[in-house]
Amino acid sequence: MSRITARRRHPLARYAVLIFALAIFGVGYTTIAKFSRPAEATLATGQDPVAEGKNLFQAHCSSCHGLSAEGTSTGPTLIGVGAAAVDFQVSSGRMPAANPGAQAPRKPTAPWVTPEKIEALAAYVQSLGGGPTVPEEKWLDASLGSEAKGGELFRANCIQCHNWAGGGGALTQGKYAPALNAPSEKQIYEAMATGPQAMPVFNDSTITPEQKRDIIAYVKGVREQTDPGGFGLGRIGPVTEGLVAWIVGISVLALAAIWITAKKRQKP
Known part of the structure; x- marks a missing residue:
């Protein structure tokens, strides 16, 4: 007994115990991980x-x-x-x-x-x-989400890059925010959860699964909207609408001025 006590007080004894404990822990973890995989x-x-x-x-x-x-x-x-x-x-x-x-x-x-x-x-x-x-199916069912709440979240977190209608837009250094008319519900959720390319990561503590479902509902709702008033012009907003109005308006006025002056020149 005294011999065991003497060895226990050896300076290297603590390191031997530590190595032994780590070995036992490693073997145990490997065994549990191997057999805990679901069937x-x-x-x-x-x-x-x-x-x-x-x-x-x-x-x-x-x-x-x-x-x-x-x-x-x-x-x-x-x-x-x-x-x-x-x-x-x-x-x-x-x-x-x-x-x-x-x-x-x-x-x-x-x-x-x-x-x-x-x-x-x-x-x-x-x-x-x-x-x-990979998200569960219940978080991908847009019918269970709120399009109104999703719109608020989308405008607060996504509109800066994707614009309000999910049309996408250019970013810096050759990158861009893609349009959202092609991805599936699962891909939209996964993009928010993982932050591909230049997109930030919106984990569950930032945007909950329920809120992600609301955003999916909003994106799907925007896809189904039509443009009964005319051309959508990419749905970028008043910038393109004003640019088109300016170019078309100036062009019409210039053509009108040319036509009026041409008619006056024809008089004797």
């Missing part, structure tokens, strides 16, 4: 979605983002961006990017992209460091 988290083929997503990532994404998603000079790290960011970027065709530039444009999805593969790729990126997850 439904498998693809229709029975393959682990994380493993399938890793294969897809290494085949289609690693050239820009690195083999372990650590990022490279041409692509940022994806650790911590979450499944929602992957679903948004890949489902909208922005990724994989054909040519690196100031901003990845929306385009048709790649031939290999399917909903199942997007889900697997998102599961792999989610496993690397967490982040925003």
Whole structure:
């Protein structure tokens, strides 16, 4: 007993205990994480979605983002961006990017992209460091949202870049706010949650899921509006309307002046 007590007082004993505790903790965490994955988290083929997503990532994404998603000079790290960011970027065709530039444009999805593969790729990126997850269906049902409240939120947080009708607009350094007539309800929600490109991140503490649903309802409502008074002119507002009125008005007056003077010259 005295021998054990003497060893316990050895200067290196505390470090040995610390290393032993860390080893036990690491093995325990790995075991729990391995067996706590839900049973439904498998693809229709029975393959682990994380493993399938890793294969897809290494085949289609690693050239820009690195083999372990650590990022490279041409692509940022994806650790911590979450499944929602992957679903948004890949489902909208922005990724994989054909040519690196100031901003990845929306385009048709790649031939290999399917909903199942997007889900697997998102599961792999989610496993690397967490982040925003794909939203639940109840937050995407615009019929449950308030278009009026969504309009107030949109005008307070989004109109500066997307204009009041979601028509988009130019930003600095070659970037731009895209029009909102194409994205799905899920993509609109994911864009708010992840902040793609130059867009800020509106997490749940800034704009709640209920408020995001209200904004989706407003955007969908604006899409369905018509322009019974004439041309919409991009719905940018009085600037374009005044410019068109000025140009058209000046042109009409100039033509009228030319016509009047031409008629006077014809008199004997």
